[in-house]
């Protein structure tokens with residue numbers, strides 16, 4: 536049977552339709568494993584023998600003062616920055632240090648940067664559709680069945696991010712918070728296994744922060760979520776496990792109560808004014 540004949544068999548599932556994320560093996564360990572990772576910029580160690588493990592389905596908050604290495608840590612996970620030493624594994628099968636940024640993204644690691652970058656002239660629905668189309672594994676010739684699947688997925692994601700009622704509105708009219716949720720939705724379209732979220736509530740209203748807390752805690756379990764956030768109230772509201780970074784290493788790890796009563800944390804971070812520290 537030719538490839539094109541095969542394409543007309545709508546019940547058939549092709550390899551490129553199956554997210555590579557399904558190849559992530561977490562049967563015997565965490566979804567993300569970083570060991571003794573060091574990154575130097577002109578001799579300065581921005582990350583210094585960092586050890587971090589994230590369990591499958593976990594929601595982890597990362598806090599730490601300015602320059603602690605939070606952004607650099609995310610850059611290492613996504614392949615933007617290469618460490619000088621150490622190991623970084625996604626499940627037990629994928630050595631992330633042997634992969635480039637697009638390969639890492641296609642494994643199911645999605646990153647949400649602080650500033651929303653939605654397409655303002657397009658509707659909420661079209662933004663989500665485009666996020667799916669950006670997935671190179673899906674080719675346009677697979678029409679009917681796939682289109683139905685994409686539509687179902689968009690409906691599901693709209694529900695998750697709370698924007699169902701605004702689906703046909705241009706993204707440009709959304710509030711700042713709604714744009715952030717839409718962008719999270721765009722990442723969700725590709726069914727990531729691990730979501731890295733940078734300062735999700737910066738600039739949000741109290742109400743938007745509450746909604747974001749619900750969204751992120753709701754996502755955990757279905758996927759692993761790592762949140763870098765400076766707003767301590769928000770971290771307290773969502774965090775189960777908190778990792779405190781300082782000078783490129785883990786200073787403390789535990790519940791918010793545990794880390795906030797740790798004298799070394801109080802000294803370097805929580806004792807300082809939040810604005811200063813963040």
Ligand SMILES: Nc1ncnc2c1ncn2[C@@H]1O[C@H](COP(=O)(O)OP(=O)(O)OP(=O)(O)O)[C@@H](O)[C@H]1O
Pocket residue numbers: 576577580581599600601602603604605606607608813
């Ligand atoms: N490309 C680079 N070249 C040189 N130094 C860098 C580079 N990237 C980061 N650094 C330095 O590495 C350290 C860690 O930076 P990083 O941005 O990871 O910290 P952060 O915890 O994200 O800080 P913030 O909370 O301010 O965003 C800082 O001292 C920063 O100046």
